[in-house]
Amino acid sequence: MEYLHGIDGIGTLLFILAVATFSGVVKGVVGFAMPMILISGMTLVLPPEQALAALILPTLLTNVWQSLRQGLQSALQTIREFRVFLLCLVLLLVMSAQLVRILEPQMLYALIGLPVALFSVLQLAGWKPKLSARSTRLDAVIGSFAGFVGGISGVWGPPTVSYLTAVNTPKQDQMRAQGVIYGIGAIALAGAHLQTGVLRSENLPLTLTILPFAFAGLWIGFRLQDQIPQEKFRMLTLVVLAVAGLNLIRRAVLG
Numbered sequence: 001m002e003y004l005h006g007i008d009g010i011g012t013l014l015f016i017l018a019v020a021t022f023s024g025v026v027k028g029v030v031g032f033a034m035p036m037i038l039i040s041g042m043t044l045v046l047p048p049e050q051a052l053a054a055l056i057l058p059t060l061l062t063n064v065w066q067s068l069r070q071g072l073q074s075a076l077q078t079i080r081e082f083r084v085f086l087l088c089l090v091l092l093l094v095m096s097a098q099l100v101r102i103l104e105p106q107m108l109y110a111l112i113g114l115p116v117a118l119f120s121v122l123q124l125a126g127w128k129p130k131l132s133a134r135s136t137r138l139d140a141v142i143g144s145f146a147g148f149v150g151g152i153s154g155v156w157g158p159p160t161v162s163y164l165t166a167v168n169t170p171k172q173d174q175m176r177a178q179g180v181i182y183g184i185g186a187i188a189l190a191g192a193h194l195q196t197g198v199l200r201s202e203n204l205p206l207t208l209t210i211l212p213f214a215f216a217g218l219w220i221g222f223r224l225q226d227q228i229p230q231e232k233f234r235m236l237t238l239v240v241l242a243v244a245g246l247n248l249i250r251r252a253v254l255g
Contacts, residue, residue: 012045020210021217028221031175032157035059040244048108052154053203058214060186067179078180085143090188092147097192106252112153113248119158120242131166
């Protein structure tokens with residue numbers, strides 16, 4: 001196991017693979033949450049920077065699969081429709097990614113845990129924001145915020161999902177939009193962290209090891225999507241994310 005940098009035993013590896021599989025299942029059912037689950041789970045046994053590096057490739061490739069499920073033309077149409085959101089997300093993501101190497105681990109735990117916990121708890125409490133329609137200004141504001149959080153933590157799902165839900169995006173359109181937004185964001189994140197040094201050769205064996213487990217989970221999730229009541233499964237997912245996010249905040253406060 002020497003080739004897996006940072007892994008100190010078979011138990012740690014099995015835990016990471018289980019987290020990767022679970023993240024794939026959840027993503028297949030609800031269309032998001034893979035980076036949140038990966039970063040929340042892996043930071044229990046790995047440094048935040050290494051966990052961030054490990055999630056980039058699985059996030060990128062599973063989102064490519066999700067975005068193309070309805071065909072290339074549908075994916076291209078989504079890119080055109082969300083071009084302002086995507087542009088702002090990518091710009092802020094690349095800029096904020098530069099902060100990863102200079103922030104203390106406790107600060108990273110807080111920046112990761114706060115948005116995860118806040119989003120999850122608010123949704124569990126019944127908060128469902130409603131907006132009349134999308135607008136260029138809203139696309140720019142939400143895209144910028146999602147990009148800023150994503151560059152630091154690898155997680156830009158909560159603001160994206162909240163926005164798509166608030167404007168009543170149809171289910172299939174929302175699933176495709178999430179795949180496109182997260183996929184393009186993951187490409188930008190990979191490029192940014194190649195430059196910052198977070199994504200480097202010694203981290204590749206781990207991300208390649210978890211990749212097939214993330215894909216297997218995604219395949220299972222796609223199969224479950226039509227069989228399990230999505231709202232009930234989504235509520236369970238939010239409970240798990242809330243616990244994970246609150247645990248990260250605890251680690252940020254207590255060290």
